[in-house]
Structure formats: C-alpha cells, structure tokens
Amino acid sequence: MNHRTTTTNSQISLINNDIETNIQYLKKQQTEVTHLSGKRKQDLEKVISELKKDTEIKKNIVSALESKQWSTAYNLLAEENLKILEYEKKGQTANSSEEFIDAIKRELLIFRYLSSHNMQYEPTDFSTKGVNFFAWVSNNIIPYFFVLVSAFILTNFYLISYRSNGIIDTDSLIPGKNITKQFVKISVGIIFSLISVLCLFLVSFISATFLFGSGNLDYPYIVYTSKYNMHVEPLENLLLKSLPLQLLSLISTCLLFYIIAILVKNKLGALFVSLLLSTGVLFGISTLDPIQKISSFIPITYINSFSIVTGTLARQIENFQLSLTTGYLVVTSSIVLLSIAVIILNRFRGDR
Amino acid sequence: MMLTITNLDLKTNEFILQNASYTFETGTIYGIVARNGMGKTTLFRAINNLKKYSGTITFDNRPVTKARQDIFYFESENWLNPSLSGIDHLKFVQQAWHSTIPIDTVINYWKMQDYVKHPIKTYSLGMKQKLLIALYQLSDAKYLIMDEISNGLDESSRQMLHDLMTTFKSQGKLVLVSSHYKEDLTKVCDHLVTFDNKQLVSET
Numbered sequence: 071m072n073h074r075t076t077t078t079n080s081q082i083s084l085i086n087n088d089i090e091t092n093i094q095y096l097k098k099q100q101t102e103v104t105h106l107s108g109k110r111k112q113d114l115e116k117v118i119s120e121l122k123k124d125t126e127i128k129k130n131i132v133s134a135l136e137s138k139q140w141s142t143a144y145n146l147l148a149e150e151n152l153k154i155l156e157y158e159k160k161g162q163t164a165n166s167s168e169e170f171i172d173a174i175k176r177e178l179l180i181f182r183y184l185s186s187h188n189m190q191y192e193p194t195d196f197s198t199k200g201v202n203f204f205a206w207v208s209n210n211i212i213p214y215f216f217v218l219v220s221a222f223i224l225t226n227f228y229l230i231s232y233r234s235n236g237i238i239d240t241d242s243l244i245p246g247k248n249i250t251k252q253f254v255k256i257s258v259g260i261i262f263s264l265i266s267v268l269c270l271f272l273v274s275f276i277s278a279t280f281l282f283g284s285g286n287l288d289y290p291y292i293v294y295t296s297k298y299n300m301h302v303e304p305l306e307n308l309l310l311k312s313l314p315l316q317l318l319s320l321i322s323t324c325l326l327f328y329i330i331a332i333l334v335k336n337k338l339g340a341l342f343v344s345l346l347l348s349t350g351v352l353f354g355i356s357t358l359d360p361i362q363k364i365s366s367f368i369p370i371t372y373i374n375s376f377s378i379v380t381g382t383l384a385r386q387i388e389n390f391q392l393s394l395t396t397g398y399l400v401v402t403s404s405i406v407l408l409s410i411a412v413i414i415l416n417r418f419r420g421d422r
Numbered sequence: 423m424m425l426t427i428t429n430l431d432l433k434t435n436e437f438i439l440q441n442a443s444y445t446f447e448t449g450t451i452y453g454i455v456a457r458n459g460m461g462k463t464t465l466f467r468a469i470n471n472l473k474k475y476s477g478t479i480t481f482d483n484r485p486v487t488k489a490r491q492d493i494f495y496f497e498s499e500n501w502l503n504p505s506l507s508g509i510d511h512l513k514f515v516q517q518a519w520h521s522t523i524p525i526d527t528v529i530n531y532w533k534m535q536d537y538v539k540h541p542i543k544t545y546s547l548g549m550k551q552k553l554l555i556a557l558y559q560l561s562d563a564k565y566l567i568m569d570e571i572s573n574g575l576d577e578s579s580r581q582m583l584h585d586l587m588t589t590f591k592s593q594g595k596l597v598l599v600s601s602h603y604k605e606d607l608t609k610v611c612d613h614l615v616t617f618d619n620k621q622l623v624s625e626t
Contacts, residue, residue: 245490
C-alpha cells in the first residue's frame with residue numbers, strides 16, 4: 071500500500087519530526103545559553119523563546135490533525151506558511167528561491183481552502199481517493215498509456231479489411247456507399263475509444279473508492295492563470311471543464327488514426343506513424359521547444375485537458391495560449407477538417 | 423443481363439489484357455482457364471474494381487460500384503477473419519446482401535453444423551472452402567465470381583459444388599469460375615474462356 075494513503079499520518083509524522091528536531095535544538099541551545107552573557111545571551115534566549123512557540127504551534131497542529139479538526143489544523147498550517155512566506159519575501163533565509171516561494175504560496179492557498187471547507191488534505195501528485203484518482207488518471211494515464219493502446223487497437227481495426235499487403239480493401243466489395251461504410255467504421259472506432267475510456271474512469275474511481283474512500287469533489291486544485299498568478303478551484307469545476315475537451319480530443323485522435331491507416335495501408339507502418347504523431351507529439355510537447363511553441367495549434371495537445379484547465383502544462387512549457395477556449399476551437403476545427411479529409415480521400419480512392 | 427468487358431487494358435508487370443472485350447451472359451457458367459500467373463485473379467480483381475485498369479466493365483450497363491448488391495466475390499479462404507466463426511460470416515453476408523435464403527439451408531447443405539459456431543482459426547482448409555462456397559450460396563447475388571473455388575475440396579464436395587453451380591445457372595445467375603485444371607471446369611461450364619495474345623477468347 072502506498073504510504074501516502076495515510077496522508078494525515080505522514081503529515082503528522084513530518085511535523086513530529088520537526089518537533090523532535092526543535093526539542094533537540096532547544097536542549098542544545100538551553101545548555102549553551104548558560105555559558106553566555108550580555109547581548110549574545112539575550113539573542114539566544116529570543117531564539118529559544120521563538121522555538122518554544124513554534125514547537126507549541128506544531129504540537130497544536132498535530133493534536134488538531136489527530137482529532138480530525140481539519141479547519142483548525144490547516145488554519146495553523148496556513149499561518150505557519152504565511153510566516154515562512156514573509157521571511158522569504160524579506161530574503162531572511164539563505165536558500166530563498168522562486169520555486170520555493172511558489173511552493174509555499176501553493177500550500178498556503180490549499181491550506182486556506184481546506185481550512186475554510188473543513189476538509190482533509192490529499193496529495194494530488196499521487197492521488198488515492200476516488201475522485202482525485204479519477205482526475206489523476208485523466209491527467210496521467212489517458213494522454214500517454216491510453217493513446218498508445220488505442221493507436222494499436224484502432225490501427226488493427228481500421229486495417230482489418232485490407233488484404234494482400236494493403237492492396238485490396240475488402241470493404242469495397244460490400245454493398246453500400248463507400249463513404250457510409252467508412253464513417254460507420256470510424257464511428258465504431260470512436261465509440262470503442264469512448265466506452266474504453268469511460269470504463270477506465272469507472273474502474274479507477276470504483277477501485278480507488280473501494281480501497282481509500284471516494285474523496286471530495288470540492289477538493290482544491292491549483293490553477294495557474296499566468297506564470298506567477300495562481301488560485302484554487304474545486305475539482306468538480308475542473309473536471310466539468312476538462313472531460314468534454316478530453317473526449318472531443320479522443321474523437322479527433324480516432325479520426326487521425328483512421329486517416330493514417332487508410333493512407334499507409336500497412337498495419338506496422340500505420341502504427342508507427344500513428345504513434346509518432348500521437349504519443350511522440352505528446353512527449354515532444356513536454357520536451358521539445360519547437361513543438362512547445364506550436365502546441366496550442368496541435369489538437370492532440372488537448373488530450374492533456376486536465377493540465378490545460380489547471381494551467382500546469384501552459385506554465386510548464388511557458389505557452390499560455392493553451393487554454394480551454396483555444397482547446398475547444400482547435401479540437402472542434404480538427405474534427406471538422408479531418409472529416410472533410412476522409413470525404414476527400416474517399417473521392418480520391420474513388421468509385422469508378 | 424450481362425457482364426460486359428470493353429476495350430480492357432490490364433497489366434501487372436506487363437500487359438495481361440490489351441484492348442480486350444468480352445461479354446458474359448447471365449444464366450451461364452463460364453470457366454476461366456489459364457496457367458498460374460497468367461492473370462486470372464488480376465482479371466477478377468479488375469472486374470470487382472479492386473485493381474486499376476483502363477476500359478469499361480459493366481454489369482447490366484452499370485459500373486461495378488452501382489451493382490455491388492448483385493455481385494459476390496470472396497477471393498480466398500485467407501480473407502476469412504480467423505477470430506470470427508462461420509456463423510458470424512454467414513450472418514454478415516445474409517444481412518449485407520439482403521438475402522432471403524435461410525442460413526440453416528446452407529449450413530445443412532454443406533453439413534457445417536458441427537463447426538459453424540467455432541472460430542475460423544480452428545477450421546481445416548476443406549472446412550474453410552465449404553464455408554466460402556456457402557457464403558456465395560447465401561449471398562444470392564446474380565453475379566458469382568469464384569477464384570479457384572474448388573481448392574481443398576474432396577471429391578464429394580466438388581460434386582456438390584458442381585450441382586450448386588448448375589442450380590445457380592438455372593436461377594439465371596452468371597457464374598464465373600477460374601481454375602488451373604481444365605478438366606475440373608469442362609464438366610460443369612458452358613463456356614471455357616482463356617487468355618490468348620492478350621485477349622479473352624472462348625475455347626468451346
């Protein structure tokens with residue numbers, strides 16, 4: 071079992087470690103203070119007094135966490151973070167950095183939200199609770215693993231009627247209009263993908279809920295609106311915005327795989343091109359600068375809809391053109407354009 | 423009612439047919455006899471619009487794309503989907519060709535009851551070939567184009583095929599069947615057609 075499942079326990083143990091360090095330090099300083107005099111003694115006594123206060127607050131936090139008084143606990147933690155943030159802003163610590171200040175700001179926002187909603191903390195990088203795990207799957211599994219698997223399955227399915235190394239399409243022997251047959255095939259692929267992804271969501275949610283609880287749809291997630299601006303939004307809002315975009319993006323991907331399949335005609339070749347243009351591009355978005363610059367115009371980018379809605383991807387690749395509105399525009403346009411491409415290709419393949 | 427080939431140019435590496443014309447009448451069984459590699463399958467593919475050609479091929483003055491409902495062509499048992507069963511294939515053909523022939527009739531005719539629900543990957547060559555002929559029978563199409571259809575059949579099944587072809591003929595269908603073995607076709611065909619000097623020529 072993931073130790074993060076016992077989130078509160080791990081939080082408590084972290085704070086307890088801090089308390090233990092404080093106590094050790096206090097003992098050392100209390101011994102030292104007896105050998106000092108004058109201003110140095112006064113300074114050290116001040117440090118000792120602050121340490122005692124800090125230890126007391128930490129003990130209060132632990133006690134609030136243990137008694138599940140989330141509002142009190144996270145209010146105290148938020149105050150702690152606020153103090154750290156003030157120190158950092160004044161540059162009073164040696165290891166001040168933008169990343170560290172950002173991290174403190176993020177925690178501060180989350181703790182304030184949790185405190186006002188009297189809600190338990192849940193790590194969002196490796197979520198375990200039902201709805202949080204659902205969001206984690208949407209953000210981490212669908213864009214990579216699911217796209218890879220669906221490329222394999224759909225390429226095989228779309229080329230199942232091709233014989234003699236792709237020379238013959240046996241579908242053309244079946245009565246009916248070719249264009250109708252093609253759109254039926256594409257629709258089956260799309261329905262298969264959508265049902266698979268919904269099943270994946272359902273299984274993830276049910277298994278996580280069964281093991282660790284259902285979580286809370288009000289749980290706060292950090293949303294970046296620019297490199298330095300952030301706020302928190304409840305998970306429910308984010309999912310309602312991101313899921314339709316992700317499903318639309320999957321439809322666009324299915325159409326892309328179909329066009330690649332009928333152009334390449336060979337299963338292995340089509341799979342290679344499909345993976346290059348899907349998984350390859352998705353990895354490229356997080357690693358290759360040229361792709362990052364044009365990523366807002368690439369429909370498959372928006373399969374990362376959750377990290378687009380939260381602004382995480384935009385912040386990571388410094389391209390704030392990536393937004394929900396651009397996503398709907400690009401993905402819907404791509405579906406229309408790819409459908410037109412299917413119709414044009416059908417004409418080229420042509421009925422004599 | 424006829425299949426008409428007019429001024430057909432057909433080539434693979436070299437010309438198989440050049441400016442060839444031929445008319446196949448319905449209610450007749452035609453046997454295409456030629457050695458391996460002469461272009462029997464290529465001709466069948468061209469007739470079914472699976473291979474590029476120049477010239478005209480019409481079914482009752484309609485291009486193949488407008489006559490799909492009346493044509494049945496299933497090139498070989500390799501085209502059967504190994505994961506599906508015989509009954510799946512039969513149901514599909516019955517539905518796609520809007521056939522009124524009951525599936526049981528063809529299953530009983532070819533005695534496929536024991537294995538028709540099993541996946542094709544478990545079939546022997548003869549079983550697959552019987553299923554393939556059953557698909558032709560079930561399609562009830564007017565134009566039946568059969569490529570080396572007697573491959574893998576035992577003597578009694580071959581006789582059943584010949585009887586069936588005669589029935590097709592009596593129903594006014596056009597049967598176009600190819601084989602490398604002339605004696606296989608002479609028994610049942612009304613006309614034997616061969617490739618000669620890049621033309622289609624009757625042998626009768």
